[in-house]
Amino acid sequence: MTTGAAYEALTVETLPDRLAGIAVLAAKVGPEAGAWQVEEVGDGNLNLVFIVSGPAGKAIVKQALPYVRLVGDSWPLPLYRAFYEHHALTRQAARDPGSVPEIYHFDEAQALIVMEFLAPHVILRRKLIAGEHVAGLAGFLGRFCARTAFRGSELSMASGDKKADAALFAGNVEIPAITEALVFTDPYFEAEMNNHTEGLGPVVAELRGDVALKIKAQRALQRFVSNAETMVHGDLHSGSIMSTADDSRVIDPEFVQYGPLGFDIGMLCANFLMAYFSQPAHRGAELETYQAWILGLIDETCATFETEFRHLWQTERTGILYPRTLFEDQGHDSGPACAEVLAGIWRDAWAVCGIEMHRRCLSLAHNADFEEIADPAIRAPLEARNLTMGAALIHAADGGLTAAEVCAMAREFNGKDVL
Numbered sequence: 001m002t003t004g005a006a007y008e009a010l011t012v013e014t015l016p017d018r019l020a021g022i023a024v025l026a027a028k029v030g031p032e033a034g035a036w037q038v039e040e041v042g043d044g045n046l047n048l049v050f051i052v053s054g055p056a057g058k059a060i061v062k063q064a065l066p067y068v069r070l071v072g073d074s075w076p077l078p079l080y081r082a083f084y085e086h087h088a089l090t091r092q093a094a095r096d097p098g099s100v101p102e103i104y105h106f107d108e109a110q111a112l113i114v115m116e117f118l119a120p121h122v123i124l125r126r127k128l129i130a131g132e133h134v135a136g137l138a139g140f141l142g143r144f145c146a147r148t149a150f151r152g153s154e155l156s157m158a159s160g161d162k163k164a165d166a167a168l169f170a171g172n173v174e175i176p177a178i179t180e181a182l183v184f185t186d187p188y189f190e191a192e193m194n195n196h197t198e199g200l201g202p203v204v205a206e207l208r209g210d211v212a213l214k215i216k217a218q219r220a221l222q223r224f225v226s227n228a229e230t231m232v233h234g235d236l237h238s239g240s241i242m243s244t245a246d247d248s249r250v251i252d253p254e255f256v257q258y259g260p261l262g263f264d265i266g267m268l269c270a271n272f273l274m275a276y277f278s279q280p281a282h283r284g285a286e287l288e289t290y291q292a293w294i295l296g297l298i299d300e301t302c303a304t305f306e307t308e309f310r311h312l313w314q315t316e317r318t319g320i321l322y323p324r325t326l327f328e329d330q331g332h333d334s335g336p337a338c339a340e341v342l343a344g345i346w347r348d349a350w351a352v353c354g355i356e357m358h359r360r361c362l363s364l365a366h367n368a369d370f371e372e373i374a375d376p377a378i379r380a381p382l383e384a385r386n387l388t389m390g391a392a393l394i395h396a397a398d399g400g401l402t403a404a405e406v407c408a409m410a411r412e413f414n415g416k417d418v419l
Contacts, residue, residue, distance in 0.1 A: 030054030064111035079111035084172040088256035095151040121242035128275040135246040142304025145265040150312040152231035154319040166258040184221035186363040199380035228258035237271040262345035266352030278369035295407040302403035351397040357390030384418040
């Protein structure tokens with residue numbers, strides 16, 4: 001493929017000929033493109049994803065489409081999102097080495113990334129639906145969220161570098177706009193592409209009638225669009241994590257932007273809570289044990305985040321924020337300052353968590369945890385528990401919630417007949 005050529009979407013049939021000239025792909029898969037086997041595996045909302053196999057191995061080719069795949073070409077979307085995904089992956093790799101797939105090649109004109117094939121990794125959401133365990137998952141995710149948040153902020157980065165980086169990602173306009181609408185706003189009114197399970201009407205009406213809740217959701221949106229604290233993944237959920245029984249990687253950061261320090265971990269915890277609430281439809285005798293494991297993931301992920309963040313505070317606080325000249329160099333303990341920053345992170349995180357719990361049941365792009373429950377009569381009560389806890393989190397987020405308190409709330413709502 002000639003870089004700079006007019007964009008053309010790949011197909012299974014055309015990929016070998018068009019990508020044969022990419023030396024690194026040939027080295028990873030095999031020198032003879034005619035011997036490559038290509039499988040289209042993209043099951044997401046936006047992109048084409050291919051597994052390219054050959055005698056030397058396998059690689060992933062991901063190409064952006066000029067529209068939202070979930071909806072079709074009636075919703076155009078800029079190809080430049082691949083540019084930002086590439087830059088996000090390179091920064092995540094630097095800030096938390098080994099946490100993301102290795103990038104082999106990037107072609108901006110064709111909006112494609114050639115990257116490491118992860119095997120035997122599968123999407124984490126599939127594992128949670130199937131009731132499988134992943135050793136070390138909470139530690140990995142807690143460290144990833146803490147390292148990328150801290151090292152992408154002016155707690156660590158030189159101010160000029162951070163501002164230049166934020167300016168680069170500020171060009172990613174259309175993709176964050178999806179988050180601004182679908183996540184923070186659409187769940188709370190009759191948006192055109194909204195949909196929800198039959199039977200949830202009373203709960204939805206209550207949410208949309210709660211003016212105080214909508215004010216808090218909009219305040220969270222205001223922070224999301226205004227607080228360029230760090231580079232956020234922007235869409236960190238169990239569908240953007242791939243795992244084996246004991247290894248995990250983070251993928252798909254095309255919703256990247258600069259935002260609040262607590263955004264990613266809040267969205268992540270929301271998806272664990274939705275996995276938790278959906279489990280009665282997926283599990284049998286092991287239901288209570290597996291639900292307890294999921295809540296343990298939340299508790300341990302948040303604890304690891306705090307531990308790693310405090311460690312980075314002590315060892316890598318080299319930016320303009322909370323400088324040592326104001327604290328340690330004058331013989332002062334900076335621990336209370338760190339605690340205050342963490343308190344703000346959790347206020348943002350738990351508000352985002354509750355909002356994400358709402359959008360995944362009410363606006364576009366639901367998640368499989370609930371959607372694969374075929375019977376609406378079973379699905380609706382489980383989603384109702386999720387929705388009502390989401391509201392409780394939004395209302396309580398300013399009160400200094402701990403992960404243990406959030407898990408206790410989940411256990412309480414799990415036993416409620418909301419509908």
